[in-house]
Amino acid sequence: MKSLIQSPIVKVPLALLGIPLFFLLFFLILGGIDSANNIGEHSWAGILGHNLIILAFVSSGFSSFAYMVANQKHQNNYLAQSKSWQSLGRIGFLIHGLSIFAIIGLIFFMMINRMYEYDYVLGHTSDDLPFRYIFSAFWEGQEGSFLLWMFWHVVLGFVLILTAKRWENPVMSVVGIIQAVLTTMILGIYLSESIHIGANPFLLFRDTESGLQYFSQFTQQLEAQIQLQPSRAAELEGMTYLTNLKGKGLNPLLQNYWMIIHPPTLFLGFASTLVPFAFAIAGLWTGEHRKWIRPALTWALFSGAILGTGILMGGVWAYEALSFGGYWAWDPVENASLVPWIILVAGIHTALVAKATGHSIRSTYIFFILTFILIIYSTFLTRSGILSDTSVHAFTEMGLMRQLVLFILSIIIIPFSLYFYRRKSIPKPAKEEGAVSRELWMFIGSLTLLFSACLITYTTSIPVWNAVADQFALLFGATGENPVADIAPPADDVAFYNQYQYPIGIAISILTAFTQFLHYRRSTMTPTQRNRFFAIIGICIALAIMASVLMSSMYPNINHAGYFILVICGFFTVFANLYYILTVVSGKIHVAGSVVAHIGFGLLMVGVVFSGALKNSISWDPKFNELDGALGGLNKQSNKNIRLPKGFPVKIQDNYTVTYAKRDTLYHDVLVPDGNGGTIQKKVDHSQAYHLVFEKTDPITGQVIEKFITKPNVLYKEQQAQANSLPKLKMEAANPDTRHYFSHDVFTLAIPEWAFEETGWITDTISMSDTIYTRKNYAVFDNIDAQMPTHDNYTYREGDIPITVVIRVHALDSDQYWEARPLYYIRDKSEFSIPDKIEELNLTFKVNKIIPPKNGEDKRRGRVVLEFLDKSERDFVVVQAIVFPMINLVWLGSIMMMLGLFMSMFQRRNKKRQEKEIIEV
Amino acid sequence: MKTSNIIGLIAIAAAIGILISMTANFSQYTNFEAAIQQPDNTHQIVGKLSLDDPIIYNPEIDPNSFSFFMIDEDGLKKKVICQRDKPQDFERSEQVVLKGRMDIKKDLFVAHEIQLKCPSKYQDEAIQKGYDTSGGSKNTTAEK
Structure with missing residues (x-):
C-alpha cells in the first residue's frame, strides 16, 4: 500500500x-x-x-x-x-x-x-x-x-x-x-x-x-x-x-429510516453486479477463459449477498412500514431487482463448477453478462415510465426513454456479439458430465433458476410487449397512439406468479438437498455408494415428513396438498444440508457458507408457505358479506376493516377482542421562519398513534390467554381548503405496527375518523331487539308502542294509524340508557314520520318504513327501516389486523442465505491468500 | 448427442411450452359492455372516475364497502362497488383500472382490486407550489 x-x-x-x-x-x-x-x-x-x-x-x-x-x-x-x-x-x-x-x-x-x-x-x-x-x-x-x-x-x-x-x-x-x-x-x-x-x-x-x-x-x-x-x-x-x-x-x-438504508444497499448491490460482468468481458477480451473466473466469483458472492440484502430490506420495509400488508407482492419493481439476483446465483453455481471441473465456462459467461443486462433492464423498466400503469412504485417519467432503450440494446448486443465471436475458443473438457456428477446437477439447478427468471421477466414485461407491438404496428402503417390492443397483466397477479414459481421452488429445494452428496467428475456410483446415497436421502425425507406433519398439526389449515409438498421439500433441504455439515464435512467451518445459505433457502420455502398461504385477516365481522357471492374465490382478502369506537371492546376473529383505548399526538421539531429572515425551532404535531388493546380468550374457560397493545400511527399535515375555513387534517401516510411473536406476527393498521367524510343519515333495517351501533353508544330496538302518541309535533286526526318505535340507547361503559320515540303514522293512505332527538347525545332517530311480519309469522319478526343522525363528537378508528404465521422463518431463511454468501466470499478470499502464501514461501 | 445438449433441448422445449401457457393466461383490457356480455369472467377495465357522481365510503355504516361510478374508455358509466376501504387520494386519480365482474341483477360492477394512476409528480408540483404575493389570498397555478 x-x-x-x-x-x-x-x-x-x-x-x-x-x-x-x-x-x-x-x-x-x-x-x-x-x-x-x-x-x-x-x-x-x-x-x-x-x-x-x-x-x-x-x-x-x-x-x-x-x-x-x-x-x-x-x-x-x-x-x-x-x-x-x-x-x-x-x-x-x-x-x-x-x-x-x-x-x-x-x-x-x-x-x-x-x-x-x-x-x-x-x-x-x-x-x-x-x-x-x-x-x-x-x-x-x-x-x-x-x-x-x-x-x-x-x-x-x-x-x-x-x-x-x-x-x-x-x-x-x-x-x-x-x-x-x-x-x-x-x-x-x-x-x-x-x-x-x-x-x-x-x-x-x-x-x-x-x-x-x-x-x-x-x-x-x-x-x-x-x-x-x-x-x-x-x-x-x-x-x-x-x-x-x-x-x-x-x-x-x-x-422513515428504511428510506435511509434501503436505497444505498440496493444500489451497492446493483453496482457490484458490474464487477463480475466486467471480468467476464475481460475474459472474453483477453482470451483467458479460465483465469477470470476466480476473481469474478469472489465479487459475485459479494454482489449476491449485498443485492440480496437490498431486496430483503425492501421486503422488510414493505412489511414493517408500509400499509401493503405483506412482504412480497410480485410488483414489477420488486421483480426487476429479484430477477438479476436469481441469475447471479445461477452464475455463482456455474462458476463453482467451472473452477472445479472446467465445465460450464460458457454458461458462467452468459450468466454474469445476463445479470448485468438484467440490472440495466430493471433500470429501464423502473425509470422509463413504461411501468407507470402496472406498478405502484416506479419512478416518474423523465423523458429518458430513448436513451434507456439505446442503452439496453447496446448492453445486449455488444457483449453477446463478443461472446459469439469468441465462443469457439472457450475451452471445454472432452468428456461429458457424468449422470451422477455434481457438476451436471448443479448445472441443471442453474438452468432451473434461469427458467424461473425467464418466467418472471416474461410476465413483468407485459407493458414492454405492448409498446413493442405498437411500434411494429406503426412501422407497418398503422396509425394512432395505441394501434394494438394492450395485453393486461394477470387479473390475480400474485396467484399467477405463485402458480408458475411453485414447481421451481420444489425443483430447487430437491436439487439443493441432494446435489451436495454427489462428487465432482464422477460418472457412475458403486453399489455401496449408491446405497449410502439413497439411505441418506431416505433418512432426510423421512425427517422432513415428520417435521412437516408436526408443524401442520399446529396449523391445520395447511392441509392443501400443494402447500404440504412444498413444506416437505423445504424441510428436506434443511435436513439434507444439516446432515451434510454434520457428517460429510464433519463441521468444518471453511465450507459452511454454502450449507448455511442452502439451509436458509429451505427455511425460506417453509416460511413462505406458512406466512403466505395461512396469512389471515382477523379484523372482520361476518355481518358484512354482501359481495361474497359475486366474487367467489377472488374475495379472500376482503372483509378486513373493522370500525372500533373508542373504549368499546369489539369481538373479532380467532377469539380475539380488540379495544381502541386511546390516541396520542406526536410532535417533531421543524425550522420555521422567525420573521427576521432567520429560523427558529418549533414543535409541530405531525402524527397520531392509536393504542389498540388485543385480548385473546380461551373459548372454553373464557380466560384471557394473550394480551398485547399495538400502536399504529398516521402522519398528517394541516391543510386549509379555503382562506377562511378551519384547517383540516390531511392524512399523508398510515404506518402499521406489528406485534412479533416467535411463531407468528400480528400486523395492525389504523385510520382515524377524521380521514373520512362526515356521515349524514344512516339507514338500517332491524327487527325487534336487534342492536345497532352509533358513534358512542349502542341502540336496541326495544318495542313498538301502539298507544296514543304524545309527541310534541303530532296531533291526532280521525283515521290515523300512529306507531311509536321505542329505541333504547345504552352507554357502552355504564348502565345508563336513554330512550328515543320516533313516530310513524299513516294518514289518508300516506306515510308520515316524525323524528325524535336525544338532546344529550345529539342523536336523532327517524322511522322510514314499517315492514309488518308475514302472515303467520311471529309479531316480533316485523321490521323497521330506521334512520339515525349522529352528531356527537366522532372518535373511532378503522382497523386492519392480519396474522402472519411463521413469518420469522422467512426472515431467518433470507438472512441465512445472505450470511452464507458472505461466508463463502470470505472463505474464497482466505483460500486465495493461503494459496498465495504457499507460492511465496 | 451429448447429455448437456439433450438437457438444453428439453429445457428450451419446456420453456416454450410454459411461456405459451402463460400467454394464454394473460388477459385483455375490456370494457363494461364485454363485462355485461360475459358476467362469469373476470374483467380488467380501464376508465375514469366520474367525479359528478357520489363516491361513497362510510366506515360508520360498513367499513368494507366502497362505491363510485366509473366511465370506461368507450364512455359507458357504471356503478362500481368494492369490498375494501377507500384508497388514499382516490379523487385525484387520473385513471382507474378495475379487476372484477359484473353483477347483472344489480347493474353494478364488483371489483376485487382497484389500481389507480395518480397525476405525475410534475403536474402535482405545479398544484402544490402555490404562491402568495400579497400575504393574503392563495393562488395556485393548477394546470391540466
Whole structure:
C-alpha cells in the first residue's frame, strides 16, 4: 500500500487533481463574491455542477479509452507503453470519481441550504423536512439515485484499481464506459425543444415548464401589487419568485429510516453486479477463459449477498412500514431487482463448477453478462415510465426513454456479439458430465433458476410487449397512439406468479438437498455408494415428513396438498444440508457458507408457505358479506376493516377482542421562519398513534390467554381548503405496527375518523331487539308502542294509524340508557314520520318504513327501516389486523442465505491468500 | 448427442411450452359492455372516475364497502362497488383500472382490486407550489 502511494502511477493523478479542485475553488470564490443574483438565484452552483457533470462524462470516457489501449498494448507485449496508458486510465478514473463526489457534495450543499431555484432541490426538500431525511431526499428522484449508483461504481472502481492487478486494464475499461453511459443520464444537454440527453439535476426551476409559468405569473402579479399598494413598494420589490417557495418535500411514505438504508444497499448491490460482468468481458477480451473466473466469483458472492440484502430490506420495509400488508407482492419493481439476483446465483453455481471441473465456462459467461443486462433492464423498466400503469412504485417519467432503450440494446448486443465471436475458443473438457456428477446437477439447478427468471421477466414485461407491438404496428402503417390492443397483466397477479414459481421452488429445494452428496467428475456410483446415497436421502425425507406433519398439526389449515409438498421439500433441504455439515464435512467451518445459505433457502420455502398461504385477516365481522357471492374465490382478502369506537371492546376473529383505548399526538421539531429572515425551532404535531388493546380468550374457560397493545400511527399535515375555513387534517401516510411473536406476527393498521367524510343519515333495517351501533353508544330496538302518541309535533286526526318505535340507547361503559320515540303514522293512505332527538347525545332517530311480519309469522319478526343522525363528537378508528404465521422463518431463511454468501466470499478470499502464501514461501 | 445438449433441448422445449401457457393466461383490457356480455369472467377495465357522481365510503355504516361510478374508455358509466376501504387520494386519480365482474341483477360492477394512476409528480408540483404575493389570498397555478 505504502509503495503504491509513492509510485509515480499514483503521484501523477494526484497532481492532476488540481484540475477539478481549481474549478471548485474558482467557483466557490465566485460564489462568495456574488452569492445570489438580483432575483435571488445562486447560479454559481448550477454552473459548477453542470461543468462537473461534463467533466465526469469526459474523464470516464477518456479513462475507459486509455485502459482499453493499455490492455491492447499489454496483449501485444508493449509493456512500458501499456503501463503509461494505464496511468492515464487511472488519472481519468480518479478525476471522474472526484467529480462524482463533488457533484453529490454540491447537491447536498444545495439541499441543506434549500436553494429552491433548482428544480431538484425544490422537488425533493422542503422547509419542514427534518435534517435526517436529507439523504433520502437526495436519492428519492431519478437523478439522485443515478448518482448514488455511480457513486458505488466509483468506490468499486477504486477498490478494483487497488486489487485487480493484471485484470485492472480490461475490467476498468468496462467500468469506465458504463460510467460514461450512466453520466449521460444526468448530462442534461438539450438538442432541441423535445429531445434532450439526460436529466440535469442542476436544472433551474425557472427553466422547467411549470417553473417558467410560475415565474412569469409571479412577476406580473408582483408588478400589479406594487402599483396597487405603493406604500408597500419597498417591501414588495425586495421579494423574488423564490420568497414564497416552500419546497415539495419528501413523499411522507418515504419518511422513515428504511428510506435511509434501503436505497444505498440496493444500489451497492446493483453496482457490484458490474464487477463480475466486467471480468467476464475481460475474459472474453483477453482470451483467458479460465483465469477470470476466480476473481469474478469472489465479487459475485459479494454482489449476491449485498443485492440480496437490498431486496430483503425492501421486503422488510414493505412489511414493517408500509400499509401493503405483506412482504412480497410480485410488483414489477420488486421483480426487476429479484430477477438479476436469481441469475447471479445461477452464475455463482456455474462458476463453482467451472473452477472445479472446467465445465460450464460458457454458461458462467452468459450468466454474469445476463445479470448485468438484467440490472440495466430493471433500470429501464423502473425509470422509463413504461411501468407507470402496472406498478405502484416506479419512478416518474423523465423523458429518458430513448436513451434507456439505446442503452439496453447496446448492453445486449455488444457483449453477446463478443461472446459469439469468441465462443469457439472457450475451452471445454472432452468428456461429458457424468449422470451422477455434481457438476451436471448443479448445472441443471442453474438452468432451473434461469427458467424461473425467464418466467418472471416474461410476465413483468407485459407493458414492454405492448409498446413493442405498437411500434411494429406503426412501422407497418398503422396509425394512432395505441394501434394494438394492450395485453393486461394477470387479473390475480400474485396467484399467477405463485402458480408458475411453485414447481421451481420444489425443483430447487430437491436439487439443493441432494446435489451436495454427489462428487465432482464422477460418472457412475458403486453399489455401496449408491446405497449410502439413497439411505441418506431416505433418512432426510423421512425427517422432513415428520417435521412437516408436526408443524401442520399446529396449523391445520395447511392441509392443501400443494402447500404440504412444498413444506416437505423445504424441510428436506434443511435436513439434507444439516446432515451434510454434520457428517460429510464433519463441521468444518471453511465450507459452511454454502450449507448455511442452502439451509436458509429451505427455511425460506417453509416460511413462505406458512406466512403466505395461512396469512389471515382477523379484523372482520361476518355481518358484512354482501359481495361474497359475486366474487367467489377472488374475495379472500376482503372483509378486513373493522370500525372500533373508542373504549368499546369489539369481538373479532380467532377469539380475539380488540379495544381502541386511546390516541396520542406526536410532535417533531421543524425550522420555521422567525420573521427576521432567520429560523427558529418549533414543535409541530405531525402524527397520531392509536393504542389498540388485543385480548385473546380461551373459548372454553373464557380466560384471557394473550394480551398485547399495538400502536399504529398516521402522519398528517394541516391543510386549509379555503382562506377562511378551519384547517383540516390531511392524512399523508398510515404506518402499521406489528406485534412479533416467535411463531407468528400480528400486523395492525389504523385510520382515524377524521380521514373520512362526515356521515349524514344512516339507514338500517332491524327487527325487534336487534342492536345497532352509533358513534358512542349502542341502540336496541326495544318495542313498538301502539298507544296514543304524545309527541310534541303530532296531533291526532280521525283515521290515523300512529306507531311509536321505542329505541333504547345504552352507554357502552355504564348502565345508563336513554330512550328515543320516533313516530310513524299513516294518514289518508300516506306515510308520515316524525323524528325524535336525544338532546344529550345529539342523536336523532327517524322511522322510514314499517315492514309488518308475514302472515303467520311471529309479531316480533316485523321490521323497521330506521334512520339515525349522529352528531356527537366522532372518535373511532378503522382497523386492519392480519396474522402472519411463521413469518420469522422467512426472515431467518433470507438472512441465512445472505450470511452464507458472505461466508463463502470470505472463505474464497482466505483460500486465495493461503494459496498465495504457499507460492511465496 | 451429448447429455448437456439433450438437457438444453428439453429445457428450451419446456420453456416454450410454459411461456405459451402463460400467454394464454394473460388477459385483455375490456370494457363494461364485454363485462355485461360475459358476467362469469373476470374483467380488467380501464376508465375514469366520474367525479359528478357520489363516491361513497362510510366506515360508520360498513367499513368494507366502497362505491363510485366509473366511465370506461368507450364512455359507458357504471356503478362500481368494492369490498375494501377507500384508497388514499382516490379523487385525484387520473385513471382507474378495475379487476372484477359484473353483477347483472344489480347493474353494478364488483371489483376485487382497484389500481389507480395518480397525476405525475410534475403536474402535482405545479398544484402544490402555490404562491402568495400579497400575504393574503392563495393562488395556485393548477394546470391540466
